[in-house]
Amino acid sequence: MNYQNEIITILHQPLQNKLSAEQIENLIETPKHTHMGDVALPCFELSKIERKNPAQIALELAPQLNTENTIISQVEAAGPYVNFFLDKSQFATQLLKTIITEGQQYGTQSYGAGKTITMDVSHPNIAKPFSMGHLRSTVIGNAIGNLLEKTGYNVERLNYLGDWGTQFGKLIAAYKLWGDEEKVRANPIQELLNLYVYFHEKAEEDSSLDQLGRDWFKKLEQGDEEATKLWKWFREESLEAFQTIYDLLHVSFDSYKGESSFHAQSDQIIEMLDQKGLLEESDGAQVVRLDDLNMPPALIKKSDGTTLYTTRDLAAAIYRKETYQHAESLYVVGNEQSLHFNQVRAVLHKLGYDWSDEITHIAFGMMLKDGKKMSTRKGKVVFLEEALEKAIQYAKENVEEKNPDLAQKDEVARKIGVGAVIFHDLKNDRRNDIEFSYDEMLRFDGDTAPYLQYTYARAKSILRKAGATSTSYQFHEADWNYAWPIIQKLASFPEVIQQAVYYYDPSKMAKYLLKLAQHFNSYYANVRILEESPYQPSRLALVESVSVVIKEGLSLLGIEAPEEM
Numbered sequence: 001m002n003y004q005n006e007i008i009t010i011l012h013q014p015l016q017n018k019l020s021a022e023q024i025e026n027l028i029e030t031p032k033h034t035h036m037g038d039v040a041l042p043c044f045e046l047s048k049i050e051r052k053n054p055a056q057i058a059l060e061l062a063p064q065l066n067t068e069n070t071i072i073s074q075v076e077a078a079g080p081y082v083n084f085f086l087d088k089s090q091f092a093t094q095l096l097k098t099i100i101t102e103g104q105q106y107g108t109q110s111y112g113a114g115k116t117i118t119m120d121v122s123h124p125n126i127a128k129p130f131s132m133g134h135l136r137s138t139v140i141g142n143a144i145g146n147l148l149e150k151t152g153y154n155v156e157r158l159n160y161l162g163d164w165g166t167q168f169g170k171l172i173a174a175y176k177l178w179g180d181e182e183k184v185r186a187n188p189i190q191e192l193l194n195l196y197v198y199f200h201e202k203a204e205e206d207s208s209l210d211q212l213g214r215d216w217f218k219k220l221e222q223g224d225e226e227a228t229k230l231w232k233w234f235r236e237e238s239l240e241a242f243q244t245i246y247d248l249l250h251v252s253f254d255s256y257k258g259e260s261s262f263h264a265q266s267d268q269i270i271e272m273l274d275q276k277g278l279l280e281e282s283d284g285a286q287v288v289r290l291d292d293l294n295m296p297p298a299l300i301k302k303s304d305g306t307t308l309y310t311t312r313d314l315a316a317a318i319y320r321k322e323t324y325q326h327a328e329s330l331y332v333v334g335n336e337q338s339l340h341f342n343q344v345r346a347v348l349h350k351l352g353y354d355w356s357d358e359i360t361h362i363a364f365g366m367m368l369k370d371g372k373k374m375s376t377r378k379g380k381v382v383f384l385e386e387a388l389e390k391a392i393q394y395a396k397e398n399v400e401e402k403n404p405d406l407a408q409k410d411e412v413a414r415k416i417g418v419g420a421v422i423f424h425d426l427k428n429d430r431r432n433d434i435e436f437s438y439d440e441m442l443r444f445d446g447d448t449a450p451y452l453q454y455t456y457a458r459a460k461s462i463l464r465k466a467g468a469t470s471t472s473y474q475f476h477e478a479d480w481n482y483a484w485p486i487i488q489k490l491a492s493f494p495e496v497i498q499q500a501v502y503y504y505d506p507s508k509m510a511k512y513l514l515k516l517a518q519h520f521n522s523y524y525a526n527v528r529i530l531e532e533s534p535y536q537p538s539r540l541a542l543v544e545s546v547s548v549v550i551k552e553g554l555s556l557l558g559i560e561a562p563e564e565m
């Protein structure tokens with residue numbers, strides 16, 4: 001529900017030959033003082049068009065406006081302005097009834113219905129720790145996916161595992177030289193990472209190791225039995241470790257088809273490129289030149305005949321279009337891969353796939369620790385599972401202190417700890433780098449998930465204490481100062497969803513929820529909600545509506561809200 005739109009429609013009727021609805025939308029504003037109404041149209045722009053004094057225009061326009069059966073109670077010309085007064089009670093009553101009846105469905109839209117969007121998300125690399133970058137992709141992707149679903153799209157969440165590439169040749173070589181089966185079984189990710197790091201150290205002294213790694217990868221691509229068996233084992237162990245993280249985050253995927261599923265198609269890709277005369281040889285490797293687009297060439301096949309990241313991505317993109325008939329294909333991957341996705345899109349375009357422009361790289365910044373990138377290569381990494389467990393542990397200590405008698409403390413602590421990590425990521429524009437900080441993310445009084453969850457739990461506790469709610473509302477005059485900002489925020493929830501979807505930007509929802517919670521908390525501090533009075537039903541309806549929207553907003557971000565904390 002949106003009163004701005006209603007006012008635009010009312011104004012557009014007499015003005016349609018002079019201004020478009022969009023122009024009107026840009027002109028209308030909120031007056032500084034309430035005695036000047038709730039919305040105003042300044043007439044300076046019209047004065048230029050009509051070559052008349054703006055006050056004269058306002059005087060003539062006001063009586064022409066038809067506000068019958070709308071939530072506008074009064075229109076008046078005041079100097080160069082036309083001022084609109086809302087029937088706030090009527091507006092609030094309608095809105096709160098809608099929210100309470102629709103519950104978690106409030107804000108649901110259908111403009112995406114019948115369309116599929118594929119999302120390339122999470123995509124950790126096998127035999128390596130799940131990195132902060134993969135966490136960012138997972139949570140940003142999950143939130144965008146939820147928001148898209150809320151607007152009716154069918155979303156396919158594709159976990160494109162990094163389970164192929166030269167690094168597996170190196171890992172197999174390393175395992176065969178120094179590996180210990182028992183150790184790997186006991187602690188797969190750490191042990192495989194150690195082997196990988198050790199291999200790199202040794203390869204600096206002994207360059208024959210690199211060749212050995214390449215040979216093993218070539219064998220793997222050719223289906224060698226021993227190589228395949230080891231690779232499969234590493235893959236299974238890794239998937240199991242990743243699953244622990246996905247369970248904590250409560251995320252799931254529609255497919256785990258990774259890079260390994262797409263190396264076999266590379267011959268077809270190469271043939272297509274060749275037929276179109278797009279392949280060129282460069283130092284023995286096959287490349288597609290992209291000079292015309294000011295990009296370096298895309299590498300398609302190495303001199304030893306093995307496939308590359310780009311080749312596999314080309315095959316995967318074609319497979320996705322054929323399989324899902326997507327309207328859009330999103331790749332939630334760090335900023336540093338921008339060039340790669342531009343190349344993939346460009347090569348597909350050169351191949352004649354006009355759907356290449358359905359591909360969008362949803363880029364994001366890095367997660368920093370003490371201002372520095374967290375790298376896995378040297379074995380220095382905050383292990384993500386550890387980070388999540390630590391956040392949960394801190395949350396638990398906090399709950400223990402604030403509410404020692406709380407039931408299901410562990411489950412509540414998980415929701416708070418995990419929610420804190422997710423929200424810390426999503427509250428910023430995704431393109432920015434962010435600093436990882438437990439203190440920042442877990443504060444109950446900051447821009448955090450715990451703050452929102454706490455606000456939700458407070459609202460639920462008020463509702464429990466008050467008992468039944470009613471559907472007939474009366475509004476107290478003095479409440480409006482605190483209630484109106486909340487009503488406006490609640491009314492804009494559907495629009496915030498649209499914006500977050502349009503910009504693929506969950507931070508729009510995160511910031512919205514913080515504002516809503518702030519307004520609600522000042523309402524709570526200033527209005528005696530639990531006091532018996534004729535105004536109590538409307539107050540409780542407001543509390544209930546806030547609780548519905550905070551819960552649904554958090555849920556769209558992939559964050560759970562405990563009923564009590």
Ligand code: ARG
Pocket residue numbers: 120123124125160161162313331333
């Ligand atoms: N596994 C890759 C990495 O960790 C990211 C894959 C992104 N998706 C894609 N289709 N290339 O860097």
